Amino acid sequence: MEELLRQLSILWSLFHILILFILIYRSRYSLKTTMIATGICMGLLILGNVWGLARFGPGVMGKLFILTCTLPSLVFFFYMSKDRGGRFFFTFCITDTIALWIIAVTNLLDFYLHGQCVIMLVSRIVAFPLLEFFVYRYLRKPYLEVQSHVEKGWWIFALMTALYYMLLAVMSNWPTVVTDRPHDLPAMFLVLLLMPMTYLVIFFALYRQLLLFRTQQQQRELRIQMETYEAQLENQRMIRQMKHDMKAHFAALTGMLAEGRSEEAKSYLQEASDYSDELAGSKYCEDPYLNGVLTQFVARFEKLETAIEIDVSVPIIITHRVELCLILSNALENAWEASQKLPVRERFVSLQMRKKHNNLLLIRIKNHCDKRLVTREGTLPKSTKQEAGHGFGLPTMKELAARLGGEIVCYAEGGLFVVDVMVKI
Structure with a gap:
């Protein structure tokens, strides 16, 4: 009976290690494909390890589980994962290490309380679902956001978790199980105490990086909003000035016509028209808000000596003006930074903007960028603060586009970066 309870507790642990990892890693395949492949491959792996435990016993399998369980699952999930490098290895190692920590603690509880595997099984039945609930409820969303936006520190954190994993694995099972080595138990207790404290420091560091990223994004959005509002205020100032000037022009024309000076009135009217056109500035589209953004960035590109092509056919847009100005500003800001x-x-920027089917706005921005930047469709480049070319405003654009029921697609190859945006208006 005791051996059956031990086998059940191990099977339960292996199954929930799998669930815990699935909660926080990012697969590069669809949910259906991921679940089918994981169920088949990991199911066979779990059954194989359970058979090994029944055949050779926990003493032998405890020494071999890195070869029979850890490494095969590492290879499988590395193939399935969207992430590479330190992100993936940290996620994999921290999941396995936390699970191994629970296994070690429940083993010690069962041993010292003489539970005969009952306490071991019951405590694991309770501990793993509680951990999964906590991860899903509080950690999953911010951790996935951290994976998307935090670039630095992953390899260091991955190395720390890998060392803890090896330390727990060796201390628990080599040369025999730790409960057969009473002189090693104080060191084991210290490791079990130190590990969660270290992980709290790691997660706090990652969370601080996430907060820094969010702050930078908010500052960028506020700056762009301020520039947009300033352009709107400038438009309103010009309109007020034109209204004021128009009254003076009407008074002058009325006087000329009253005195019969029609030719002079025609000449004056032409001069007034030319002056109004000069005062109004460039007009790239009918919408005054988008036109204000374009006017501002065209001036910046010209100052940067960047060749720019604009092909815009957009009427006045009534809804979502702030979001549209932010999307356009972020896209042009990225192009400006790349230039x-x-x-x-080599500096070149092209903008195309069209309204289609009465409710769709299509935006395409192309610009030359660093030839080292290669990005496939469906992925966002890294921040320009850490990568030569693009990326800092793209997550904001993606969020804004999703808010408007649209999507953003970008890709880069051969020194050309392309952003396509489709939103509902």
Whole structure:
């Protein structure tokens, strides 16, 4: 009976290690494909390890579980994962290490309380679902956001978790199980106490990086909003000035016509028209808010000596003006930042914007960028603060586009970066 309870507790632990990892890693395949592949491959792996435990006993399998369980699952999930490098290895190692910590603690509780595997099984039945609930409820969303936006520190954290994993594995089972080595128990207790404290420090560091990223994004959005509002205020100022000037022009024309000076009135009217056009500035589209954004960025590109092509056919848009101005500003800001990093002769930006089917706005921005930047469709490049070319405003654009029921797609190859945006208006 005791051996059956032990086998059940191990089977339960292996199954929930799998669930815990699935909660916080990012697969590069669809949910259906991921679940089918994981169920088949990991199911066979779990059954194989359970058979090994029944055949050879926990003493032998405890020494071999890194070869029979850890490494095969590492290879499988590395193939399935969207992430590579330190992100993936940290996620994998921390999941396995936390699970191994629970297994070690429940083993010690059962041993010292003489539970005959009952306490071991019951405590694991309670501990793993509670951990999964906590991860799903409080950690999953911010951790996935951290994976998306935090770039630095992953390899260091992965190395720390891997060392803890090896330390727990060796101390628990080599040369025999730790309960057969009473002189090693104080060191084991210290490791079990130190590990969660270290992980709290790691998660706190990652969370601070996430907060820093959010702050930078908010500052960028506020700056762009301020620039947009300033452009709107400038438009309103010009309108007020034109209204004021128009009254003076009407008074002058009325006087000329009353005195019969029609030719002079025609000449004056032409001069007034030319002056109004000059005062109004460039007009790239009918919508005054989007036109204000374009006017501002065209001036910045011209100052940067960047060749720019604009092909815009957009009427006045009544809804979602703030979101649309933010999307356009972020896209042009990224193109401007990329142009800064290039020689003058290579700087080029192209903007196309169209309204389709009465409720869709299509935006395409192309610009030259660093030839080292290669991004496939469906992924967002890293921040420009850490990568040569693009990326800092793209998560904001993606969020804004989703808010408007649309999508953003970008890709880069051969020194050309393309952003396509489709939103409902």
